[in-house]
Amino acid sequence: MKIFQTRRGALRLTAAALAISLGATGAMAQTKGGTLNTIVQPEPPLLVLGLNQQSPTQYVASKIYEGLLTYDPDLAPQPGLAKSWETSEDGLTYTFTLQDGVTWHDGEKFSSADVVFSVDKYLRQVHPRVRPILNTYLESVTAPDDQTVVFKLKSPFAPFIQLFGTDNMTIVPAHIYEGTEFATNPQNQHPIGTGPFMFESWERGSAITLVKNPNYWKDGLPYLDKIVFSIIPDSASRAVAFEQGQIDVLRGTDVDPVDVSRLENLDGVEETTKGTEMYSTITSMIMNERELPFSNKQVRQAISYALDRDFMVQTIFFGIGKPATGPISSTLPFYDGDVPKYDYDLDKARELIKESGVDLSAHPVKILDYPYGSTWARLAEYVSQQLKQIGFTVDIEATDAGGWAQRVGNFDFDTTFHFSDQFGDPAIGVSRLFVTSNIVKGSPFANNAGYSNPEVDEIFAKAASSTSREDRQELYTEAQKILVDDAANIYLFENQNVTLYKDSVHNLITSGVGTNSNFETVYIDDAK
Template structure:
């Protein structure tokens, strides 16, 4: 009799069965029927903080993904069970050896400037633009992709150098946005003027960005899904103060709030408002997990005992309960409990100031010799309070600490340039550790230019090998074994200071339909978001 599969293996097996069925042919395109709903209208939302850019191929900060996900599209999207669904690809199939994947594209798709979208754009996007410029996707592309070839105007074939088990989970829009070849080919991707006026294939076109005030997207009249989008416009308002954002929603000036748009202390009150709906769905693909990033390139965080002391000095239950008002769950490791190959049997760091002080003494490091700079995380007042709490906690074990404020662009640049001592971040898991987790720890990804790589400078050749072997393994049991080992090492070495799994609340007025329908939630295209008929 065979032993039972581990929990994650059961899930992997069910996903594999669903994927096998999907590979035989795509399901019908979502969102074609809008009966009982009205065409037109303006949806008013908030973007918080204001993004540094809307060029999704170059920047994947949360506010950029939220807005630009209506402009750009990927080949696939994913349902709440993370099964692939059609987007710019209408169908797909895989070879039995897992080395070849063929996609058939939608017909009649145009870029926002009227040029036709074709297989040549897919080849350019993946093989040229994303291979060079995307901080996450380029890892997989350069490591596993042997070639991508156009098959006529509407077909593309990916060939891999070796099996990569989560390949079909790679095509979420912010991982693999399609980029117009006719605009970017032969240019400097980072300075192309089109970065300021993004052009995609999505249901909404860029109209206006008034810095510090609002971003406006307008209906794409040539959108490839007949009769869509429903809305005429989406206006993303920039409101720096959390209390003012809550008031704007209460007054009806804003109809939609995304996780992080308001302080968590306001959630209970907003949930009780009449004609308001709250949901925590739509984060299944991302499973965000917050952590402390300590720069290991220089003292004092180049010392393991100091990093362990920091973890014992932080009361993570207090953080979840009192700073984020219960909207989260203490993380046990770098892989979220809702993600494949999670293992809770790893080293833990209980809140223990006596233990923290003892570790500082054992380290032999004078942690008070030079002030530690906390680079503030510019995603709302809860993160500001977390910085203050962390300063107080570190000062209790002998550190001198100063907090340095930054906006979203400044934070991303400084983290990407490794110009920090300690900061906060959260990672999107993307359904598989090979896609969302490995990037933060691989030695080869300790490169400047992005806030979502191995910014802390952690290096361990054994961890590199474990991640590589786990990504290539075809057996769920073997992948679980390898990822369990890597989780144990990362926690023992405090490769990052894991804090908590984030729970996000979406609020919207009840007359808005079809907002959260997939595993990427509000980062969807919004092509079938509509208002009820009056």
């Protein structure tokens, strides 16, 4: 039987194991139908993956769209829209055989032509993580027939097989998007995918509703009839809605950390930190390094000394998290904690400001608030206070999720925060934030800081192409030391996401992407 560990230390059976232990007739009789009530926070600007990669968009749209593969909790690839795949001995050719009988939500047939279009035209243009990888490594993607797709690489890219999930290699319908302006296509307001759930409605400021796809290519799935993502702006109100039974699921960012310990101890509530293995998220403070004061390395180092990471985790986030040491999470392969240390030291910070020669009074800065709730507002207030203690003049600017994405994507900010997902390998989730080639406008998840170091560019390129794990470790160790010394970002803490859910909900966390899975096997036990 498969088990997983919760934060309270109890071992809990997965729904699949429970069904076996109880007997299929008793458990499976209750798998069909029902509505799952959950939260999307904040309200996403749109629901088309690729065009937007913010967390709320991923959460909702991962039920609508699909990728060629999915990934289990150990991040091993599993069939998705592809039923099988082969890799050549030289690591340059990947051949995928697609599932039979797949249709888009509008009834059109899904084929290899959709995959070729999505990868070679759509994602190459719009996706902030995948675009630089495709443009650097992909020589061609072709369709020998309707059921086969062949990827040929210019040179090896070690984690290429990790790219094919919904959040990276999203497959979109060619018949909807080909020959159009992707960002302004009217169909963006009514997304069409191949997934187990279809878009039904979006009442702005109220709720997004998805309904069961009656023609889903997996027989008998999904179990649920409907998923409702309620939009509740106030964190306290979200907690009350869960407590009163109006909401079945809360993700880690849906309520303030102070409420998590109270809610997880309620009767009939389960919790887990599983399901974030693919992401290994780190929160950083990013700065616009194109001009003073943040173009000066000593100023950036001073800020790193001025921030107490333990205080952030323990006081602002109520112990949910872990201080970060650098750009790679400690849960990710190739992490190395032997990097320059920035212990909390205001005197050292002031000394570095003095040595920098930068007149901070001539360069007032604004912190663009991170629009994910009151906890993040408190983080901005804390950072503002600390910056003022070392000589900065600081204001805080409020914004919503769409405004934040637009401002950061257009480099229209002084400093802000972001939590970045690492996707199982630094070549996918980390290098994109620092390589010079990814300083591109239009996405908030590229190298928005404008950091540029040719040595780092070369290291990341070598590490991505190397087939030797030892060589990759050596290269990533070197990159971490440089990026920490340069204070390319201010690395704050590793996020820990706690998912809370009613014990009537089963199969919620079944993969390495957690609640960003497609929920095809989620069901509600009406007897609870």
